[in-house]
Amino acid sequence: MLQVKNIQCGYKDIVAVHDLSFEAAGGEVFALIGANGAGKTTTIMALAGHIVPMRGSIIVEGHDISSGRAQGRLAHGIALVPEGRRVFPDLSVENNLTVGGHTVGREALRSNRENAYQIFPRLAERRTQLAGSLSGGEQQMLAIARAMMASPRILLVDELSLGLMPKMVDECYQVVDTLKQQGLLIILVEQSTQRALEVADQVAVLESGYLAWHGSGESARSDSSVVSAYLGN
Amino acid sequence: MLALDLLLQGIVQGAIYALIALGLTLIYGLLRILHVAHAALFTLGGYIGVIVTNQTGSLAFALVVSMVLVGVLGILIYRVAYKPLLGKSPLVALIASIGLFIAFEEGFRIVFGSYGLSFEDPPLRTQVDLGGGLLISHSRLLIVGMAVVILSILAWLSTRTRTGIAWKATVTDPQIASSFGINIERVRYLNFFIGSALAAAAGVMVVLLTNLVEPTMGAVASYKALAIIVLGGLGSVRGTLVAALAIGIVESFGTVYIGHILDRDALAFAFLVVALMVRPQGLFKAD
Numbered sequence: 022m023l024q025v026k027n028i029q030c031g032y033k034d035i036v037a038v039h040d041l042s043f044e045a046a047g048g049e050v051f052a053l054i055g056a057n058g059a060g061k062t063t064t065i066m067a068l069a070g071h072i073v074p075m076r077g078s079i080i081v082e083g084h085d086i087s088s089g090r091a092q093g094r095l096a097h098g099i100a101l102v103p104e105g106r107r108v109f110p111d112l113s114v115e116n117n118l119t120v121g122g123h124t125v126g127r128e129a130l131r132s133n134r135e136n137a138y139q140i141f142p143r144l145a146e147r148r149t150q151l152a153g154s155l156s157g158g159e160q161q162m163l164a165i166a167r168a169m170m171a172s173p174r175i176l177l178v179d180e181l182s183l184g185l186m187p188k189m190v191d192e193c194y195q196v197v198d199t200l201k202q203q204g205l206l207i208i209l210v211e212q213s214t215q216r217a218l219e220v221a222d223q224v225a226v227l228e229s230g231y232l233a234w235h236g237s238g239e240s241a242r243s244d245s246s247v248v249s250a251y252l253g254n
Numbered sequence: 255m256l257a258l259d260l261l262l263q264g265i266v267q268g269a270i271y272a273l274i275a276l277g278l279t280l281i282y283g284l285l286r287i288l289h290v291a292h293a294a295l296f297t298l299g300g301y302i303g304v305i306v307t308n309q310t311g312s313l314a315f316a317l318v319v320s321m322v323l324v325g326v327l328g329i330l331i332y333r334v335a336y337k338p339l340l341g342k343s344p345l346v347a348l349i350a351s352i353g354l355f356i357a358f359e360e361g362f363r364i365v366f367g368s369y370g371l372s373f374e375d376p377p378l379r380t381q382v383d384l385g386g387g388l389l390i391s392h393s394r395l396l397i398v399g400m401a402v403v404i405l406s407i408l409a410w411l412s413t414r415t416r417t418g419i420a421w422k423a424t425v426t427d428p429q430i431a432s433s434f435g436i437n438i439e440r441v442r443y444l445n446f447f448i449g450s451a452l453a454a455a456a457g458v459m460v461v462l463l464t465n466l467v468e469p470t471m472g473a474v475a476s477y478k479a480l481a482i483i484v485l486g487g488l489g490s491v492r493g494t495l496v497a498a499l500a501i502g503i504v505e506s507f508g509t510v511y512i513g514h515i516l517d518r519d520a521l522a523f524a525f526l527v528v529a530l531m532v533r534p535q536g537l538f539k540a541d
Contacts, residue, residue, distance in 0.1 A: 069433055071429060071433070091429070091433045092435055092436065095434065096435070100433070101433045107430045109423045109426050109427060109431075110426065111490075111491075116413065116419045116422075117423075120419060120434050123416070123436055167434075
């Protein structure tokens with residue numbers, strides 16, 4: 022479903038990610054882990070079209086989308102749950118979802134919104150509240166629900182658990198698991214390595230912008246020294 | 255009665271400030287550019303309003319013409335002056351904007367003369383009694399009414415229509431909005447059109463009050479609108495509206511009670527300094 026071939030990306034003169042390649046399929050969780058500044062977010066932003074790779078290619082279902090911009094990503098089935106949630110604080114919960122479904126028709130918008138409320142009943146209760154007034158966990162749910170509005174096939178999730186209470190983290194991971202069962206590919210960037218490892222089908226460890234280790238979730242879980250060697254925990 | 259009268263004056267002035275500053279906030283929110291030349295569009299709006307009213311005798315028609323023409327000019331300014339500078343430091347755009355503002359002022363002087371223009375037959379000069387001897391001119395009523403109508407339409411658009419919701423989202427966080435397939439460029443054009451049209455409406459209203467439009471009319475408006483958007487928390491629409499009303503009311507009371515020590519135009523800045531000392535993030539935190 023997704024092929025990343027030798028991408029190099031960064032900002033202006035600074036290269037943050039060197040020569041990264043991987044492949045992932047639907048129904049998988051691909052965990053991208055690494056210390057602060059290892060290049061995880063840069064990678065996600067390149068996949069989301071906010072950064073154009075300097076070299077290499079990103080191929081989704083046979084289409085090379087490397088030079089495409091963020092605006093066109095949903096058309097290729099790619100949706101983003103950004104770092105820090107970044108819900109639209111002065112829009113209501115409902116209108117945040119409306120933005121998420123900007124590219125879909127009126128009917129689909131309505132039914133997708135009802136779906137989202139079914140998955141996240143808490144959002145249904147707060148549908149008229151401003152998103153800025155929600156708790157961190159509720160905002161994360163909204164960010165996920167918003168990304169799901171256009172029925173993507175690939176979900177990019179940057180720092181799912183950062184700053185959330187453990188109970189909320191559990192709920193969010195449960196949703197990730199459900200989406201995976203539904204056949205989505207989830208690219209998950211996490212600093213909280215333990216949680217990411219538990220759900221991951223593939224694990225890639227980034228270190229200073231280089232791919233330091235790449236293997237199945239199974240092997241990462243069974244041989245914890247592999248991962249701790251790179252992350253020091 | 256004096257207090258009520260002053261409050262009314264303050265609301266009228268605040269309504270005008272709100273219309274000017276709103277466009278500035280929208281543009282700042284989306285592009286992080288301090289669009290100083292915005293005030294020149296406000297002046298131009300006044301000129302077109304006077305000229306078209308004098309030619310056709312219809313203030314309503316003049317208002318529409320002024321808003322549409324100035325709105326289109328706003329789009330042109332974005333396309334020609336700002337768009338090529340977007341990747342550069344915001345200072346570059348600021349300098350371009352100040353340059354544009356000066357060029358416009360001088361342009362007005364050359365085209366319309368340096369003495370200013372007035373309505374041949376000033377519209378809506380009659381007064382109404384609001385009860386209890388509280389008099390207000392029809393023009394002032396119209397100004398407040400128009401501001402309420404325009405702002406209500408904008409509020410309706412931005413909470414009830416998909417385009418409006420997308421627009422609001424884009425103003426708050428353009429990068430994330432683009433991730434949901436929103437065409438940022440189109441929103442920018444829309445923003446300049448609406449913002450500039452609002453400034454033109456404010457220009458027409460000011461001329462209704464003063465019956466004079468002159469080349470430098472935008473000078474005070476330009477820095478006062480900047481003060482208002484800073485006070486409102488840079489980029490916050492609600493904050494801007496509250497700050498505009500607050501400054502209008504402070505000015506109207508201040509002119510009477512402390513006008514002998516502090517000039518009316520200095521009041522806004524004194525208020526800004528005090529307000530920012532108490533709330534450094536602005537009346538409303540920018541999101």
